[in-house]
Amino acid sequence: MRIVVDSPALYTPEEGQRLGITVVPSCTLMGGKAYKDYVDITTQEILDKIEAGETPTTSQPSIADVLEAYESCEEEVLALPLGDGLSGTYQNMEAAKHLLDEDKQIHVMDTKTLAGPQWYLVQKAMKLRDEGINIESIKNALQKCIETSVSFVIPQDFNFLKRSGRLTPVAAKIGTLLKIVPFLTQTQDKRRITLFSIKRTVKRAVAALIDHFKDLGVNEKYLITISHGGVKEKAMEVLEQFKETFASSVFELFTLPPSLITHGGPGCIVIQTIMM
Secondary structure, X not given: OEEEEEHHHOOOHHHHHHHOEEEEOOEEEEOOEEEEEOOOEOHHHHHHHHHOOOOOEEEXXXXXXXXXXXXXXXXXXXXXXXXXXXXXXXXXXXXXHOOOOOOOOEEEOOOOOOHHHHHHHHHHHHHHHHOOOOHHHHHXXXXXXXXXXXXXXXXXXXXXXXXXOOEOHHHHHHOOOOOOEEEEEEOOOOOOEEEEEEEOOHHXXXXXXXXXXXXXXXOOOEEEEEEEOOOHHHXXXXXXXHHOOOOOOEEEEEEOOHHHHHHHOOOOEEEEEEEO
């Protein structure tokens, strides 16, 4: 079985080669040019371009790129893209499989998430694959994890999220207010981003999320991931704040790829959890 993912899963193409998975990069568009994540542009480079006044937008991997990835796989394929509704990648991966020979077995799952939990789903799929588990059992195991995933983002600049078009109207309106820290989550169907709450400081916002994670029953069976848009020190402070309460949970710290920074904006912090 070959696992195919897009770069919002936080793997570079080089890491994919080492791990035996295929990574199809998402793209950032600037000045009429497309930059593929981790291939044509790094996270620091996108941050520098934004600081210099560039206004990037994103594009999911094209059907042609997905087809090329599928065709390079000799084995049965399990595709684990960024969640449907959050990007068009899922739809492109679904469409591409119907353009190939029907004998090629391709399974596309809606992960309903991105970044940390998506990274973990790939980790779990690889582990089960290497244990010789069949693909239907792997899909069933992943689906149980998918249903436990929750995501929150604390943006530094709301303009990036508004341009992405994934905000609900209420969240977009709140983003224009000053001197507040709105933090966002996925809608119930996990297809859009909506307001979760508002606090005066990031520390208070994180404290509210910690209380929410307690209500969710987060414990040692959960992975908690903190991902950031170029603010590692702030992200580490958030991680340490969570560790004080969830010392038995597993933690991972990530830097977001260029395409996700284009959505969330420089300085954003993404806090997520998923049952392992």
